[in-house]
Amino acid sequence: MKIEYIYATGDRVWSDPQGRWLFAQPCCDHGLAIEEYDLTLLPEQPIRLVVMPEAELRDQASGLQLRQLLSRTDEAQFPLLSRAAQVVTWSGHHRFCSRCGDALVHHDHDLAKQCNGCGLTQYPRLSPCIITLVTRGEYCLLAHGIRFNEVRYSTLAGFIEAGESAEDALSREVREEVGVEVNNIRYHCSQSWPFPHSLMFGFFADYVSGEIVPEPEEIVDARWFHYTELDEAPIPPPFTIARQLIDAFHARCVKAD
Ligand SMILES: [Zn+2]
Known part of the structure; x- marks a missing residue:
């Protein structure tokens, strides 16, 4: 269309x-x-x-x-x-200026709004996030998040905080959500995710140490899946970056098998 x-x-x-x-x-x-x-x-x-x-x-x-x-x-x-x-x-x-309170109007030439009172320009907000598939040989770590509406196991994800690199955010999120340490962080791809304004940066990371301990306020359950289990597992739908990471890992394991 x-x-x-x-x-x-x-x-x-x-x-x-x-x-x-x-x-x-x-x-x-x-x-x-x-x-x-x-x-x-x-x-x-x-x-x-x-x-x-x-x-x-x-x-x-x-x-x-x-x-x-x-x-x-x-x-x-x-x-x-x-x-x-x-x-x-x-x-x-974003209908009013966050600095002086005047009504915002269309920017002259950018995809933005401007304040005629104080001159502030406001662009559409983007929130950078990391999303990662942690792998351990032929196994990958997937979690069932507390906010999921159905039984689904997916990759770990979280917002990048002020002052953090994507790699720092990834290590922190994985440690906070499942208590595991990772290294060898490799970028894979990104996806714009409009819920409501995330930009997801997708990475692979290798397991280094730690037992899985789910953070109870975020994660209901997390566990290792062997790549041969993924065909039957309740993983995210194909249009998601989480699935693209899982499919790439699966294809790599099949090739190596
Ligand atoms: Zn203003």
Whole structure:
């Protein structure tokens, strides 16, 4: 499907009879005017985003959760929808200047908002995160997080804190969440993840020492999976970077077998 316009108000997505996507975000109902953003990344594929109050969309069909829609899109559309969803969320959450309180207006030429009162410019927020598959020979460490809605074992992940490198954050997160030490940290790939504005940096890391001790406020269970168990294990769906890390590890083990 060629996307020319994405109509948006956050986290629920509709398509209209012309096949255009519509987002709705409840907090946009409070006096927000219709806003338009140029999301074009490639000149041959111009995309504009229209952000509108949810009330304008209530008569549309029931809609999909953004996560459902992303699970059905291809590699070309995923970044566009992720970008659109993040700009919608940012737009709704940044209506006033955080320094002086004046209303923010569109930036003259950047994808940003500016304050005419004090001159502050605010860009869409990005939150860098690490996500890692810890491996030990033919085994990988997967965890069932406390916030998962279903039985699912996935890679470990967490936000990079102020002053940290991605590698430091990875070592800290793995230590905090499962009590294990790692080394030989290798970058694999990254993914924009619009829940609500994460940029996931995916790494492999080698187990060094420690017994698995799940952090009870974050992890329900964590354990080692042999690569031959992964076909049957409740792992994340293919569109996620967690799955890409798991699949790459699985392919490497199969090749070496
Ligand atoms: Zn200001």
